[in-house]
Amino acid sequence: MTENMIIKGGNQLKGHVKIDGAKNAVLPLLAATLLADKGQSHISNASLLSDVYVMNDVLRNLNATVDFDEENNEIIVDASGELTTEAPFELVSKMRASIVVMGPLLSRYGHAKFAMPGGCAIGSRPIDLHVKGFEALGAKVTTTAGYVEAVADKLVGANIYLDFPSVGATQNIMMAAALAEGVTIIENVAREPEIVDLANFINKMGGRVQGAGTDTIKIRGVESLTGTEHTVIPDRIEAGTFMVAAAITEGDVYIEDAISEHNQPLISKLKEMGATITEDVSGVRVQGSAVLKATKARTLPYPGFPTDIQSPYTVAQVLAEGTSEMEETVFENRFMHLEELRRMNANFSINGDTAIINGPAKLQGAAVAASDLRSAAALILAGLRAEGLTKVSELKYLDRGYHSFEKKLQDLGANVLRVDVDGKTDEELAALLD
Numbered sequence: 001m002t003e004n005m006i007i008k009g010g011n012q013l014k015g016h017v018k019i020d021g022a023k024n025a026v027l028p029l030l031a032a033t034l035l036a037d038k039g040q041s042h043i044s045n046a047s048l049l050s051d052v053y054v055m056n057d058v059l060r061n062l063n064a065t066v067d068f069d070e071e072n073n074e075i076i077v078d079a080s081g082e083l084t085t086e087a088p089f090e091l092v093s094k095m096r097a098s099i100v101v102m103g104p105l106l107s108r109y110g111h112a113k114f115a116m117p118g119g120c121a122i123g124s125r126p127i128d129l130h131v132k133g134f135e136a137l138g139a140k141v142t143t144t145a146g147y148v149e150a151v152a153d154k155l156v157g158a159n160i161y162l163d164f165p166s167v168g169a170t171q172n173i174m175m176a177a178a179l180a181e182g183v184t185i186i187e188n189v190a191r192e193p194e195i196v197d198l199a200n201f202i203n204k205m206g207g208r209v210q211g212a213g214t215d216t217i218k219i220r221g222v223e224s225l226t227g228t229e230h231t232v233i234p235d236r237i238e239a240g241t242f243m244v245a246a247a248i249t250e251g252d253v254y255i256e257d258a259i260s261e262h263n264q265p266l267i268s269k270l271k272e273m274g275a276t277i278t279e280d281v282s283g284v285r286v287q288g289s290a291v292l293k294a295t296k297a298r299t300l301p302y303p304g305f306p307t308d309i310q311s312p313y314t315v316a317q318v319l320a321e322g323t324s325e326m327e328e329t330v331f332e333n334r335f336m337h338l339e340e341l342r343r344m345n346a347n348f349s350i351n352g353d354t355a356i357i358n359g360p361a362k363l364q365g366a367a368v369a370a371s372d373l374r375s376a377a378a379l380i381l382a383g384l385r386a387e388g389l390t391k392v393s394e395l396k397y398l399d400r401g402y403h404s405f406e407k408k409l410q411d412l413g414a415n416v417l418r419v420d421v422d423g424k425t426d427e428e429l430a431a432l433l434d
């Protein structure tokens, strides 16, 4: 069976969509549950994403008990028994974010051995900053035969400066320091909302983390941590994806649970394009305009324009009148979706880390393949504005970060279906959408 998303463009999106819990928040929260040697952790608003299932398996493989109540989006983790401290290649290779499990294991047991995560389609993804942090806390870190191993008799608080505000390194070091002796100060840390969510969780467990959301985090190590209850923050990238969907279809969509403060760069860029955006405490309403204006944007760590919304947003730039620019400064290979969009009639050139996009393109439906989760979303958005049939393959990427994406789009009036395309002609597929 080969599933594709098939789309016939032209419909304006109208109505109301509710955002799920953030992938990039729930994954480190699940890792942090391993810090608790007492009690259970109850994580609610956990989205049914393939990455979440993989992280649950990573925890189970380490000997934690994990129950996923899918009806209620709640994950209950009991890590109070003895855990193992090694994660094999088969699991780590499924999801590089599993590396954030090292910090909690090192903190609690003074040992963690993990298969080195490789790069991925969006770029090389080293872990030197994670390692530097572990070493500063007193661990000896070695890399042999594809595994990275950290060992410490005792972790002791330290001052650490990150050369780049890496999200994963900030999380890993924060968790490693949670049970270390004394005070750790990490400077030039990532300031993403998901970092704040993790700090709040550790503090509810009995930890002492200050400053999350600023560029310096201070952690006072404690003796032990206890499982607690926590609700995952809404996914700002899923919210942003629906904001773009509304803007490019001249739609009118209320995105419930979108926290506008978490999406300011995107909101301001969509307004610059001509969209009308109204923010309130429960969500964000986006009304698209008939003509989109060209913009220039550059991805940066938070609170800059997020790299994860870059691919969906460039679809709006492809459709905008005039010459737009997108500079990608975080990952070196994150324009793969544009090459697929070229097959749908997008007009652009790439100069180093900048895409120069000439619009407005009159998009034509085509068969296109996703190469990472945000390119999957971007190609589906492009299909919403393309003439004729668009077929997006490699949906395994989409499932990493978007739950029920097609259902949510259908509810907003999009002509989209997720179907097994094996043995079906384009005419047969197009007929399914009529």
Ligand SMILES: CC(=O)N[C@H]1[C@@H](OP(=O)(O)OP(=O)(O)OC[C@H]2O[C@@H](n3ccc(=O)[nH]c3=O)[C@H](O)[C@@H]2O)O[C@H](CO)[C@@H](O)[C@@H]1O
Binding pocket: 023, 024, 025, 027, 097, 123, 124, 125, 126, 127, 128, 129, 130, 131, 164, 165, 166, 167, 168, 169, 190, 301, 307, 308, 330, 331, 332
């Ligand atoms: C699960 C999760 O939360 N994933 C997010 C997280 O990934 P992740 O935590 O992997 O991203 P980082 O912030 O660490 O990476 C950003 C940049 O720093 C570089 N780097 C990182 C670590 C390191 O030790 N050395 C180093 O050079 C990376 O190669 C990359 O160029 O933040 C990214 C940047 O916002 C997002 O795109 C991902 O969606």
Ligand SMILES: C=C(OP(=O)(O)O)C(=O)O
Binding pocket: 024, 096, 097, 120, 122, 308, 373, 374, 401
């Ligand atoms: C790049 C992403 O995730 P990950 O770091 O898990 O690959 C993303 O969410 O867009």
